[in-house]
Amino acid sequence: MTLELVIRALINGILLGAIYGVLGMGFSMVYGIVKLPNFAHGAFAMWGMYALITLEKYTKIGPYPGFIFVLLVFFVSGLFIYKYMFKYILNIEHEMQIVFCLGLMIIFSNLAIIFFGPTSHLLTVQWLEKIISFGDIALKTATIVGASVSVIFVILIHLFFAKTETGKAIKACADNRRGALLTGLNVEKMYAIAIGISVACSGIAGLALAPLIPIHAGVGFEYAILACLIAVLGGAGSMGGALVAGFITGLLLSFQQILYDLSLAICILYGIMLVILMFRPTGIFGTR
Amino acid sequence: MNKRDIFSYKLMIGIFTLILFLIIPFFVGDYLMQVIVFAFITSYLCGAWNIAGGYGGLFSFGHAAFIGIGGYTTAVLLLYYGIPGWMGMLLGGLLSACLGWLLSWTICRFRIRGFYFAIGAMLVAELLMAIVVRTRYLGRGMGITFPPIDKPFNFQFIGIVPYYYLALVFVCLIILVAYLIERSRLGWYLRATRQSEEASSALGINVTRMKVVSMTLSAFLTGVGGGIYVLALRFCSPYDVFGIMFSVTLMLGTLLGGRATVFGPIVGTFMLTAVKEGLTLAAEAVGGVSSFALVLVVWGIILCLVAKYLSKGIVPWVTDKLLKISLLKGKEEIV
Numbered sequence: 001m002t003l004e005l006v007i008r009a010l011i012n013g014i015l016l017g018a019i020y021g022v023l024g025m026g027f028s029m030v031y032g033i034v035k036l037p038n039f040a041h042g043a044f045a046m047w048g049m050y051a052l053i054t055l056e057k058y059t060k061i062g063p064y065p066g067f068i069f070v071l072l073v074f075f076v077s078g079l080f081i082y083k084y085m086f087k088y089i090l091n092i093e094h095e096m097q098i099v100f101c102l103g104l105m106i107i108f109s110n111l112a113i114i115f116f117g118p119t120s121h122l123l124t125v126q127w128l129e130k131i132i133s134f135g136d137i138a139l140k141t142a143t144i145v146g147a148s149v150s151v152i153f154v155i156l157i158h159l160f161f162a163k164t165e166t167g168k169a170i171k172a173c174a175d176n177r178r179g180a181l182l183t184g185l186n187v188e189k190m191y192a193i194a195i196g197i198s199v200a201c202s203g204i205a206g207l208a209l210a211p212l213i214p215i216h217a218g219v220g221f222e223y224a225i226l227a228c229l230i231a232v233l234g235g236a237g238s239m240g241g242a243l244v245a246g247f248i249t250g251l252l253l254s255f256q257q258i259l260y261d262l263s264l265a266i267c268i269l270y271g272i273m274l275v276i277l278m279f280r281p282t283g284i285f286g287t288r
Numbered sequence: 289m290n291k292r293d294i295f296s297y298k299l300m301i302g303i304f305t306l307i308l309f310l311i312i313p314f315f316v317g318d319y320l321m322q323v324i325v326f327a328f329i330t331s332y333l334c335g336a337w338n339i340a341g342g343y344g345g346l347f348s349f350g351h352a353a354f355i356g357i358g359g360y361t362t363a364v365l366l367l368y369y370g371i372p373g374w375m376g377m378l379l380g381g382l383l384s385a386c387l388g389w390l391l392s393w394t395i396c397r398f399r400i401r402g403f404y405f406a407i408g409a410m411l412v413a414e415l416l417m418a419i420v421v422r423t424r425y426l427g428r429g430m431g432i433t434f435p436p437i438d439k440p441f442n443f444q445f446i447g448i449v450p451y452y453y454l455a456l457v458f459v460c461l462i463i464l465v466a467y468l469i470e471r472s473r474l475g476w477y478l479r480a481t482r483q484s485e486e487a488s489s490a491l492g493i494n495v496t497r498m499k500v501v502s503m504t505l506s507a508f509l510t511g512v513g514g515g516i517y518v519l520a521l522r523f524c525s526p527y528d529v530f531g532i533m534f535s536v537t538l539m540l541g542t543l544l545g546g547r548a549t550v551f552g553p554i555v556g557t558f559m560l561t562a563v564k565e566g567l568t569l570a571a572e573a574v575g576g577v578s579s580f581a582l583v584l585v586v587w588g589i590i591l592c593l594v595a596k597y598l599s600k601g602i603v604p605w606v607t608d609k610l611l612k613i614s615l616l617k618g619k620e621e622i623v
Contacts, residue, residue, distance in 0.1 A: 103591030
């Protein structure tokens with residue numbers, strides 16, 4: 001295990017971690033603000049990946065410029081998903097909420113199979129395949145771009161929640177719903193926006209991950225579980241916690257991937273998560 | 289009409305239905321036979337899930353873990369060591385029961401609730417899948433295929449008909465188990481626990497023990513079911529037996545039919561199977577659409593609708609409606 005391997009694992013881990021962080025943040029956002037465990041979160045990431053493939057195959061705009069447009073579509077879809085689906089399940093039994101979201105995920109995953117077929121696709125974009133080397137350490141451009149986009153998005157979200165009126169209003173709704181209603185805030189609209197942002201987060205994660213992995217319909221479920229795990233690790237309602245947890249997960253997976261192979265890395269990750277669920281389910285920055 | 293008459297009336301219907309089921313194989317073609325056999329096995333598995341999820345109130349999203357353990361134990365023991373299928377099933381059930389015991393004890397001890405329990409259960413199944421996929425001994429991703437041998441003692445048969453009768457026995461078994469649980473002290477305590485853990489605990493019910501017992505029993509039965517499943521299918525694949533879709537099928541069948549009821553899981557499973565076969569026929573008629581994915585989309589929609597509107601299930605809903613009708617007509621309560 002040479003130094004360059006370690007450094008490569010470290011850098012790769014941090015880059016991946018940024019992407020996982022965005023993914024987990026989206027989940028934590030919904031769980032923290034609307035109190036809904038959104039198991040369908042990974043499915044949006046999957047659809048992001050498929051959207052990229054469609055853009056690449058059928059349009060003249062490259063996938064990346066076109067994705068700004070897709071992000072907007074995702075945000076609006078999030079609004080609709082809240083208005084026509086999530087709104088109605090906010091008051092049902094907790095287990096039924098999970099069941100509902102699982103149902104959504106099944107629907108989305110299988111719609112992807114219907115539209116795109118059960119085989120794997122690979123996204124190949126010329127300028128992303130290049131490998132940049134710093135000395136002896138080689139990194140895929142795709143990873144760097146993906147991580148950068150994620151980090152930019154995270155910063156934007158942070159600014160949104162900290163500085164804008166709407167963002168602060170959403171946080172108020174999360175903290176105390178009744179108080180927010182009494183103050184005259186349109187809680188429904190706030191929830192809808194929060195979910196829109198969450199879906200967009202998932203889309204960004206999908207965008208970032210798309211060039212790195214083979215894309216098939218099972219990816220939705222994989223990333224749904226990963227999003228949950230990251231959110232739980234960081235503390236299920238906490239967005240900052242999810243970000244930190246994302247980095248931890250990224251580093252974990254990256255190191256294990258270098259040391260062993262990916263499938264063992266996943267086993268170990270799941271094992272660790274099980275232990276954490278047992279002893280500290282509230283995660284690192286847990287609020288609930 | 290007094291109670292004794294009603295009792296024998298139901299019994300007559302039961303016996304008649306049983307005879308009907310016994311002679312079905314003589315009238316039904318191969319494909320439909322396959323469908324019915326797996327519907328029976330899935331009904332049995334749903335019923336087993338119901339013991340933990342319905343009666344026990346432990347809504348497990350990871351029962352596929354038990355199916356997988358049962359399936360792999362049966363497959364490995366049979367094909368690598370020549371141990372008869374029925375013995376493998378029982379051993380598989382025991383192993384699953386151990387895992388179930390461990391799981392439920394952990395959940396009670398560490399007070400893992402709702403969402404965390406759900407993700408934890410799913411994680412256990414996924415972890416087992418990930419481990420099996422890495423293990424060459426267990427066939428890795430390609431699974432274990434059973435050769436078409438005829439050895440009745442091993443529960444290996446060539447046709448599907450013998451499996452039909454086995455599956456029928458299993459369904460009757462799970463009906464019996466559910467019925468016994470409902471009438472037993474365990475069932476009574478579980479019903480109290482489902483409604484309010486604190487109150488039950490205050491009354492002296494050992495909530496932890498009730499939960500552990502129901503989960504362990506459910507795990508055992510599910511493990512045995514996993515064994516018969518792979519025997520009937522002659523194939524044991526990690527993505528199938530440990531997969532989330534299997535867990536979801538068990539959950540959906542029982543939710544749709546009615547949690548904590550004797551016949552709910554069976555009714556639910558048969559409704560889902562009817563939807564599945566109907567859609568498959570339609571998709572093939574239209575052509576070009578993947579029937580497999582289409583069925584799952586519709587099942588997903590059903591899952592969402594049931595979660596929101598029918599979380600009690602069909603059987604309780606029907607029973608409620610019948611009750612209201614009979615009350616409106618001024619008759620006595622339907623027993």
